[in-house]
Amino acid sequence: MTGYGSVVNAAKVKAGTSVVVLGTGGVGLNVIQGARISGAGKIIAVDINPLRLEMAKEYGATHAVLAEKSDKGLTEAAKVVKSMTNGRGADYAFECTAIPELGAAPLAMVRNAGMAVQVSGIEQEIVIDMNLFEWDKIYINPLYGKTRPQIDFPILQDLYAKGELILDKMVTRTYSLDDLPNAFADMHAGRNAKGVIVFNDIK
Numbered sequence: 001m002t003g004y005g006s007v008v009n010a011a012k013v014k015a016g017t018s019v020v021v022l023g024t025g026g027v028g029l030n031v032i033q034g035a036r037i038s039g040a041g042k043i044i045a046v047d048i049n050p051l052r053l054e055m056a057k058e059y060g061a062t063h064a065v066l067a068e069k070s071d072k073g074l075t076e077a078a079k080v081v082k083s084m085t086n087g088r089g090a091d092y093a094f095e096c097t098a099i100p101e102l103g104a105a106p107l108a109m110v111r112n113a114g115m116a117v118q119v120s121g122i123e124q125e126i127v128i129d130m131n132l133f134e135w136d137k138i139y140i141n142p143l144y145g146k147t148r149p150q151i152d153f154p155i156l157q158d159l160y161a162k163g164e165l166i167l168d169k170m171v172t173r174t175y176s177l178d179d180l181p182n183a184f185a186d187m188h189a190g191r192n193a194k195g196v197i198v199f200n201d202i203k
Contacts (some may be wrong), residue, residue: 003030003096004165005145005152006119007038011092015039020081020090020109022046022074023097024056026194027119029170031094036060037164040092044084046077046109049190059166059193073101078108089114100124107132107139115140174198 003026007013019035021028024047035043036059044063045056053064063084067077082089091114093106098120106116107128113136133139145152159165172192175183183195 001147001152001156002119002145003027003032004034004037004156005147006094006117006142007031007034007092007145009146009148009152010140010142011094011115011117013038013040013092016041017091018042018044018085020044020046020093020106021056021061022093022095022102022105022109023099023120024049024052024061025096025190026170028094028096029056029059029193031096031119032056032059032061033165035092037159042085042090044081044090046074046081047190052190055193058169073108074105075108078105081109085111088112091115092117094119095122096120098122100126104128104132107137110137112136114138117142170194171196176200 013019013035017040019040021031024045032043043061044065045053045061046065046067047053048067048069050066065077065080067074071077089111090109093109094117095106096119100122103122103126110116116139118141156165160167170193172194174196176198186192186195
């Protein structure tokens with residue numbers, strides 16, 4: 001709901017627009033799905049993990065940018081994004097990394113009057129170069145995709161039933177409690193869309 005709702009309820013992404021998603025973990029993949037369902041014309045996934053970028057394409061990303069860990073603020077990745085959007089920047093940029101140092105990064109990737117969305121819940125203090133707001137850019141920080149459970153959950157269920165919202169495939173692997181170290185290792189390596197702990201034989 002966080003990813004999908006940030007696209008549909010908060011940013012209100014329009015059909016035919018361009019979207020960039022920074023970070024393609026579970027939330028980022030659902031931002032990509034929300035953008036695809038909304039009819040975005042170009043969906044650019046940005047990540048430092050090539051495995052995750054391949055996953056992003058399965059969920060609807062049309063383009064992928066492999067960023068470098070050394071790229072502070074993703075300024076170099078932003079140049080690539082701008083080259084993919086006729087030099088303007090994307091209409092919308094969604095930050096899904098939860099890395100405080102990247103809190104301002106979506107502002108560098110949107111066009112004038114574009115919208116940057118802080119999805120991952122960064123709560124630390126960050127410093128922003130106000131030049132990134134030029135000109136007329138909007139930066140929002142929605143909570144849980146501005147969800148309205150009575151309205152949104154039936155919509156998600158309907159999209160899932162129609163095969164438009166991919167959920168089953170998102171559970172890449174399940175783990176027992178005994179296998180918890182491997183679950184964390186896979187999470188840190190970015191091998192799963194979602195890893196799920198299964199509690200068996202608990203009484």
